[in-house]
Amino acid sequence: xxxxxxxxxxxxxxxxxxxxxxxxxxxxxxxxxxxxxxxxxxxxxxxxxxxxxxxxxxxxxxxxxxxxxxxxxxxxxxxxxxxxxxxxxxxxxxxxxxxxxxxxxxxxxxxxxxxxxxxxxxxxxxxxxxxxxxxxxxxxxxxxxxxxxxxxxxxxxxxxxxxxxxxxxxxxxxxxxxxxxxxxxxxxxxxxxxxxxxxxxxxxxxxxxxxxxxxxxxxxxxxxxxxxxxxxxxxxxxxxxxxxxxxxxxxxxxxxxxxxxxxxxxxxxxxxxxxxxxxxxxxxxxxxxxxxxxxxxxxxxxxxxxxxxxxxxxxxxxxxxxxxxxxxxxxxxxxxxxxxxxxxxxxxxxxxxxxxxxxxxxxxxxxxxxxxxxxxxxxxxxxxxxxxxxxxxxxxxxxxxxxxxxxxxxxxxxxxxxxxxxxxxxxxxxxxxxxxxxxxxxxxxxxxxxxxxxxxxxxxxxxxxxxxxxxxxxxxxxxxxxxxxxxxxxxxxxxxxxxxxxxxxxxxxxxx
Amino acid sequence: xxxxxxxxxxxxxxxxxxxxxxxxxxxxxxxxxxxxxxxxxxxxxxxxxxxxxxxxxxxxxxxxxxxxxxxxxxxxxxxxxxxxxxxxxxxxxxxxxxxxxxxxxxxxxxxxxxxxxxxxxxxxxxxxxxxxxxxxxxxxxxxxxxxxxxxxxxxxxxxxxxxxxxxxxxxxxxxxxxxxxxxxxxxxxxxxxxxxxxxxxxxxxxxxxxxxxxxxxxxxxxxxxxxxxxxxxxxxxxxxxxxxxxxxxxxxxxxxxxxxxxxxxxxxxxxxxxxxxxxxxxxxxxxxxxxxxxxxxxxxxxxxxxxxxxxxxxxxxxxxxxxxxxxxxxxxx
Numbered sequence: 001x002x003x004x005x006x007x008x009x010x011x012x013x014x015x016x017x018x019x020x021x022x023x024x025x026x027x028x029x030x031x032x033x034x035x036x037x038x039x040x041x042x043x044x045x046x047x048x049x050x051x052x053x054x055x056x057x058x059x060x061x062x063x064x065x066x067x068x069x070x071x072x073x074x075x076x077x078x079x080x081x082x083x084x085x086x087x088x089x090x091x092x093x094x095x096x097x098x099x100x101x102x103x104x105x106x107x108x109x110x111x112x113x114x115x116x117x118x119x120x121x122x123x124x125x126x127x128x129x130x131x132x133x134x135x136x137x138x139x140x141x142x143x144x145x146x147x148x149x150x151x152x153x154x155x156x157x158x159x160x161x162x163x164x165x166x167x168x169x170x171x172x173x174x175x176x177x178x179x180x181x182x183x184x185x186x187x188x189x190x191x192x193x194x195x196x197x198x199x200x201x202x203x204x205x206x207x208x209x210x211x212x213x214x215x216x217x218x219x220x221x222x223x224x225x226x227x228x229x230x231x232x233x234x235x236x237x238x239x240x241x242x243x244x245x246x247x248x249x250x251x252x253x254x255x256x257x258x259x260x261x262x263x264x265x266x267x268x269x270x271x272x273x274x275x276x277x278x279x280x281x282x283x284x285x286x287x288x289x290x291x292x293x294x295x296x297x298x299x300x301x302x303x304x305x306x307x308x309x310x311x312x313x314x315x316x317x318x319x320x321x322x323x324x325x326x327x328x329x330x331x332x333x334x335x336x337x338x339x340x341x342x343x344x345x346x347x348x349x350x351x352x353x354x355x356x357x358x359x360x361x362x363x364x365x366x367x368x369x370x371x372x373x374x375x376x377x378x379x380x381x382x383x384x385x386x387x388x389x390x391x392x393x394x395x396x397x398x399x400x401x402x403x404x405x406x407x408x409x410x411x412x413x414x415x416x417x418x419x420x421x422x423x424x425x426x427x428x429x430x431x432x433x434x435x436x437x438x439x440x441x442x443x444x445x446x447x448x449x450x451x452x453x454x455x456x457x458x459x460x461x462x463x464x465x466x467x468x469x470x471x472x473x474x475x476x477x478x479x480x481x482x483x484x485x486x487x488x489x490x491x492x493x494x495x496x497x498x499x500x501x502x503x504x505x506x507x508x509x510x511x512x
Numbered sequence: 513x514x515x516x517x518x519x520x521x522x523x524x525x526x527x528x529x530x531x532x533x534x535x536x537x538x539x540x541x542x543x544x545x546x547x548x549x550x551x552x553x554x555x556x557x558x559x560x561x562x563x564x565x566x567x568x569x570x571x572x573x574x575x576x577x578x579x580x581x582x583x584x585x586x587x588x589x590x591x592x593x594x595x596x597x598x599x600x601x602x603x604x605x606x607x608x609x610x611x612x613x614x615x616x617x618x619x620x621x622x623x624x625x626x627x628x629x630x631x632x633x634x635x636x637x638x639x640x641x642x643x644x645x646x647x648x649x650x651x652x653x654x655x656x657x658x659x660x661x662x663x664x665x666x667x668x669x670x671x672x673x674x675x676x677x678x679x680x681x682x683x684x685x686x687x688x689x690x691x692x693x694x695x696x697x698x699x700x701x702x703x704x705x706x707x708x709x710x711x712x713x714x715x716x717x718x719x720x721x722x723x724x725x726x727x728x729x730x731x732x733x734x735x736x737x738x739x740x741x742x743x744x745x746x747x748x749x750x751x752x753x754x755x756x757x758x759x760x761x762x763x764x765x766x767x768x769x770x771x772x773x774x775x776x777x778x779x780x781x782x783x784x785x786x787x788x789x790x791x792x793x794x795x796x797x798x799x800x801x802x803x804x805x806x807x808x809x810x811x812x813x814x815x816x817x818x819x820x821x822x823x824x825x826x827x828x829x830x831x832x833x834x835x836x837x838x839x840x841x842x843x844x845x
Contacts, residue, residue, distance in 0.1 A: 333732050333734045334735065336734065338734075352729055353726065354722050354726040361718065366733040366734040368715035368718055372715070378714060378715060
């Protein structure tokens with residue numbers, strides 16, 4: 001099954017061998033192999049956190065591997081920087097585009113290597129002509145004269161592809177390109193990919209949607225927890241076999257047992273109406289004492305946005321929120337805190353933590369009044385002792401409360417954010433992707449912590465893109481699609497296929 | 513803020529008295545380490561090249577010269593720590609000073625005149641804070657605009673001429689002595705002690721560092737960020753007007769053109785004191801060291817007879833060097 005990485009014949013355009021990479025506290029990749037042929041569409045498959053993005057960042061020089069080698073077009077290469085990889089002929093289309101919104105397609109394509117005419121001015125006509133040729137070849141018809149921010153997401157993606165091709169990319173990496181496309185746009189993308197294939201361009205295609213992989217890919221390499229699982233031909237495999245490879249034994253991942261659901265639990269939070277913008281769907285949901293309510297759905301289905309609007313971190317057009325049977329106004333995170341609602345944000349580094357601060361300062365930041373003994377002065381001894389207690393409670397592993405948070409592993413950082421809210425006795429917690437990017441052991445600890453909290457009467461909303469986590473942890477699951485809660489599943493109905501069916505119903509993801 | 517983090521609160525390490533090596537290591541990681549080395553080097557250089565650098569008279573002179581810039585730099589430290597900046601300080605200082613002088617000469621009781629001067633400085637700061645914190649405008653633009661407005665008002669109010677004829681006793685703030693200490697130096701020290709307590713020992717100070725360190729995380733943790741930003745700019749306006757009081761008293765004249773480019777000296781003191789221009793990291797003690805370093809440099813270069821034009825270049829180079837060192841340190845963390 002996995003001999004292909006040893007091939008070195010001229011058919012192979014790109015080989016990654018024995019790639020390993022560690023980040024502080026996390027082994028991100030271990031001995032990974034990937035080999036891609038000319039004109040091949042090669043799927044890179046794996047759950048969130050399996051290491052796909054890290055591997056691609058190594059390929060394009062954003063990260064340096066700790067071990068292993070990259071052979072590109074028959075030559076061993078070390079890409080020191082992103083630009084080195086681009087210059088060598090590797091094109092990457094990230095989920096977040098790198099286009100300059102106020103420039104048009106032609107200007108974006110030639111950014112940084114503008115053509116000039118005889119007098120040294122911009123050769124606009126020539127650039128326009130060259131760009132038009134590329135778009136023609138791909139069968140794409142878009143307006144080259146308007147700023148790209150006026151183009152649709154799909155069109156912007158096509159501009160990215162054209163840009164990569166204008167740089168003579170031999171390998172094109174497409175990182176979840178269909179996540180934000182409509183069905184017909186995705187179809188258009190696939191036809192372009194087939195066109196590129198005919199021109200011998202190799203593609204690495206990252207997607208969570210099996211149907212898409214079977215529709216456009218030739219071979220598939222599967223990663224799991226940063227390890228290489230295997231490479232297989234699309235023609236000789238099926239969905240079940242791939243899921244088996246992706247998930248492996250980890251289906252039995254240690255989720256703590258779900259306690260029997262208390263159907264009489266009182267409602268602690270009632271969102272009677274929440275509409276973010278004027279023409280958005282109006283959502284409603286309840287949260288009961290002692291339960292974990294899951295927010296499931298595809299990336300971009302509006303889960304985080306809804307949660308942030310509830311606590312007032314983002315504005316809402318219409319909002320009726322009741323807490324413990326009383327209507328409340330939550331205009332900002334400060335109001336939410338005053339009412340005992342805490343948010344563990346999606347990105348702990350940019351939204352959760354002050355990385356330069358110590359563990360102690362991060363935990364006590366929103367509750368300093370607790371430590372004031374003499375006038376406005378903070379009793380730092382008391383603060384330190386309390387911090388040690390809270391750290392022990394959530395299991396932060398660190399030399400001491402004075403350790404700088406930026407030096408901790410992802411799991412410990414996440415526990416610090418959780419500790420901040422426990423220190424404040426918030427009883428309603430919103431966990432947005434609480435286990436993203438942290439290792440399996442730390443995940444289990446966070447799951448256990450969540451269950452301990454609900455047993456004490458905390459109510460938790462968990463936003464997660466990992467289906468096993470939703471299924472394994474939640475007492476009820478609200479499924480989101482395009483900004484709306486389409487259903488709330490309970491008890492036995494909480495099952496992967498059922499969640500996925502509601503999350504994707506009617507969209508192009510449901511070909512199969 | 514970092515040094516306490518490392519020393520005071522970890523109960524495990526606090527028990528045993530740390531050895532010299534540990535002490536040195538902690539000290540070398542403290543934000544004032546490099547500024548202090550810089551100050552020592554500058555002092556040595558001045559002692560070697562000028563004859564009377566270490567004369568007590570000269571040192572007292574330096575302290576007095578430093579005081580105005582150092583007081584302004586206290587507010588600037590708060591603004592920069594919070595991730596912002598305040599360019600209006602020099603103009604606000606001039607406005608507060610001329611206002612005090614004008615009102616006093618016009619017959620108002622001096623206490624009231626001083627209070628109004630300080631109040632107007634505070635008000636300008638609060639206005640800056642409002643536009644930055646609640647209107648979401650960039651601090652550099654807001655304070656650039658209010659810089660022009662404050663200077664303009666000062667010029668209109670005075671008609672462009674200095675206001676003289678202040679009551680004799682008013683000289684106290686600029687030239688008086690208390691217990692053998694120069695009044696401006698005493699005022700400067702009081703302002704620094706107040707700022708030290710605020711920044712290192714109260715919640716407000718912690719918020720200021722936190723906002724500069726990661727504003728979004730601070731906001732999402734429930735801290736009401738806008739009101740603390742408002743406070744920061746208010747403080748900066750207040751310290752600028754205190755500096756205006758000291759300067760007006762020393763000159764015994766309300767000068768509408770005083771303090772041009774003082775914002776640059778204040779920023780230089782803050783940055784040379786090891787505070788990160790991007791916010792979140794630094795210390796008020798560092799700012800004091802930075803301000804003194806700048807004062808020593810001015811004094812020494814003057815005594816050496818270096819032309820003011822060349823002095824500008826030397827100061828510019830030293831500021832670049834200070835920022836470079838502080839960036840290199842950040843990278844290595």
